[in-house]
Amino acid sequence: SQQGEEDPQALSIQEGENATMNCSYKTSINNLQWYRQNSGRGLVHLILIRSNEREKHSGRLRVTLDTSKKSSSLLITASRAADTASYFCATGTGRRALTFGSGTRLQVQP
């Protein structure tokens, strides 16, 4: 079953613009992780944010977590064509099983 749901399902922007993706989930979590997937291959780990954290940064990535609203957002600043990929949020609720959302397909136009 899907725990996280990303919004929007698809996003098309120009190079240099910022991209914001949102993730909502239903149950209490231990942590939330964001991943990138290129062309149906393996997942690249981007950021892990724990339930007691509100914001984390990594390079051009900024992740926020609002446990009261059961939501998270991923912001990619100054996007590049190479950022074109599908982005997934995954929630960790126990016993190490990540539950993934359906993903946001990001297209960055050069």
Place this chain on the structure above:
Amino acid sequence: EAGVTQSPTHLIKTRGQQATLRCSPISGHTSVYWYQQALGLGLQFLLWYDEGEERNRGNFPPRFSGRQFPNYSSELNVNALELEDSALYLCASSLTGTGWNEQYFGPGTRLTVT
């Protein structure tokens, strides 16, 4: 440092056959996870192995099984293959410990059942 590796890259099997997929974790990682990414169903958790033991199992039938070897590599076996088993199978690894750690994924094995 080498990442998670999986073999084979592609696997084509006939309905009713058995498939064996292999995974080598990142050096120093003792936990291995298996996920299935099937069209229309998204990424679903299959199995978690740590220190050679199965620790957690997703909502999959018993014909999905696996094991973890002393060197922490892992095998996923799928018996009596069905057409709907066609999917990308992803392996991930993480450090052990009582809490959560990042799960790092391999490139996947694409299984096609005809």
